[in-house]
Amino acid sequence: MSTTTASIPSPAGPLAGAERASESWPFWNILVVDDEQGMRNFLCKALAPRCHAVMEAGSAEQGEAVLRAHHIDLIILDISLPGKNGVAWLKELREHGFTGDVILITAFADLDTAIEALRAGASDFILKPFRMPQILTAVRHCWERSRLTRENYILRRSQSAEGIQRGGLVGSSGAMEQLWQAVRRAAAVHSTVLLQGESGTGKELVARALHALSARAQGPFVPVNCASMSPELIESELFGHAKGAFTGATRARDGLFHYAQGGTLFLDEVAELPLALQATLLRALEDLKIRPVGSERLVPVNVRIVAATNRQLAGEVAAGRFRKDLYYRLQVLELTLPPLREHKEDIPELAAHFTAQLAPALGADPLVLTETERSFLMRYDWPGNVRELRNLIERSLILGALNVSALYAQPPAARLTSAAGQPTDLHTLEKQHILSVLDSVQGDKTRAAQLLGISRRTLERRVAEWALP
Known part of the structure; x- marks a missing residue:
């Protein structure tokens, strides 16, 4: 039982050069199990430059020892082995939870043997004598299938x-x-x-x-x-x-x-x-x-x-x-x-980044903030941090104007601070902000309501509560 690393040169001839560069499986560990030393040497020398490590064993028992000591992604396994044969060992591997790929090779096989091997969980079945491109193709197929399975699994988790x-x-x-x-x-x-x-x-x-x-x-x-x-x-x-x-x-x-x-x-x-x-x-x-x-x-x-x-x-x-x-x-x-409240100077840059990131995906016009709106964002404490700012920008892009009304629905902990850094009553700040927006549009309530992300009726009700014209 031994380990072959990528320092071993690849065999000369058709396996060298461009083909070797195109056939590689980084981070993969391969185990070759065959009772013929020459076959093991041939496979190890060809595979070593193409993967993380290649290990070898002359029997199923030696292969078990390798699996206990190393993570193995692929086994190239001869069916005819001293002691336990390859198909019997493959069945045991599957029963004990080995989920890596297994390519079976043999010089003596018929249809029944091939069917038994595939039922036992073999990924591929290759007859000896074979040419190295056959092995490389089989390994590549296993690698691609494993990579796609891994990527799909990770993608599903990330999306959910x-x-x-x-x-x-x-x-x-x-x-x-x-x-x-x-x-x-x-x-x-x-x-x-x-x-x-x-x-x-x-x-x-x-x-x-x-x-x-x-x-x-x-x-x-x-x-x-x-x-x-x-x-x-x-x-x-x-x-x-x-x-x-x-x-x-x-x-x-x-x-x-x-x-x-x-x-x-x-x-x-x-x-x-x-x-x-x-x-x-x-x-x-x-x-x-x-x-x-x-x-x-x-x-x-x-x-x-x-x-x-x-x-x-x-x-x-x-x-x-x-x-x-x-x-x-x-x-x-x-x-x-x-937390975002400790680096508020980044808020304008973050808002611009989220606008540039989200506007094309939403099919929305870019959001241009007024000085009043920038001042509001800088005074808010952002209990939800950068995620809350991103969500605000996304809502505002959908509505077409900065949607600050959602922030007023936050719990008391989501307070705003005055220029002096002291907490300000939320209703007072709401009034100050609405009046500031009205002033910036010369009293145009329709435009002010759009900028505030509320309906004109809601704005008029607020103004009436404050006994303003």
């Missing part, structure tokens, strides 16, 4: 997740510049990162930036909202499960750790994880191995963890709701995202 914001972090204030410098430093290493900040401050955007700037940028970015998953199913979601692990588990399934292989797993709202699962997660982070639910097999993983929470984890630890050892394991690098 709430609060996902797209685009980069925006802002040139001192607070944002300091954050970006910290992100660049953290992206250069492989350590676990903990992001802390209020809801809506852009923790997922920072996590995506950490991934995009890291050496794992070509791997997948898998976001997980820990608060949105059922406590009963979250372990299966993260680590996968074996067939029959629980009622309804009619087949083995990979977890999100598997889909994040070679990339980044983003655990949003990590403070919501149940205590029992926190212990399992800690063990996975320390050992870099996971155990699917209902399986005895430990699966090695190559994943970077970025965790996020809107709670103060130190307080959660003190209250007994979060494990201290997991907190310290996640806190290798800790970044705190500032």
Whole structure:
């Protein structure tokens, strides 16, 4: 049993040069199981330059040892092996939850053998003697199928997740510049990162930036909202499960750790994880191995963890709701995202960014803010942070004018501040703002109502309450 790495040169002839460059499967680990040393050497030398690592074994028993020590994405398996044959071992692998691809090769086969192999869960079936392009084509098909499955799964999760914001972090204030410098430093290493900040401050955007700037940028970015998953199913979601692990588990399934292989797993709202699962997660982070639910097999993983929470984890630890050892394991690098009220100078830039981003998608005219409206945005405390500003811009683009009326419906905590920084009565501020808008349009109530995002009747009722003409 041995491991072949990409340092081994590819064979000469038709496999070199352009074809080698076009046939590559980064982050994939391949295991070749064949009792013929020459065949193993041939396959390993051809495959090694094209993938992350190629390992070899001369029997099913040796192959089992490799699987216990390494994560394997694809097995090229000879049917005729000493001891346990390839088809029998493949059946056992599937029963124990191995979900990677398996290409069976053999010099002695008939139709019945091929059917048995495919029923056992083989991805492809190749007869010896074969030419290397046949193997490369089969591997490429497995790689493409795996990649599409992974991308579709991640896409479905991303589309169903709430609060996902797209685009980069925006802002040139001192607070944002300091954050970006910290992100660049953290992206250069492989350590676990903990992001802390209020809801809506852009923790997922920072996590995506950490991934995009890291050496794992070509791997997948898998976001997980820990608060949105059922406590009963979250372990299966993260680590996968074996067939029959629980009622309804009619087949083995990979977890999100598997889909994040070679990339980044983003655990949003990590403070919501149940205590029992926190212990399992800690063990996975320390050992870099996971155990699917209902399986005895430990699966090695190559994943970077970025965790996020809107709670103060130190307080959660003190209250007994979060494990201290997991907190310290996640806190290798800790970044705190500032709330929008602490860098309000970025609001005009953010508003312009969201307008440019959303207006074409909505088919709306760009939003041009007046000085009065800018002043209002700068005085508002933004309890929902950048997400709340984005939602306001989107509503306003749809309505055709800045829709500040929605902000007046906020709870008391969503207060505004005066120029002196003191809280101002919300009704008084509403009156000041409406009068300011009326003044800016020389008393044109129709135009003022449009700018305010309310009906003219509502505006007239407000003016009548204040006994104004």
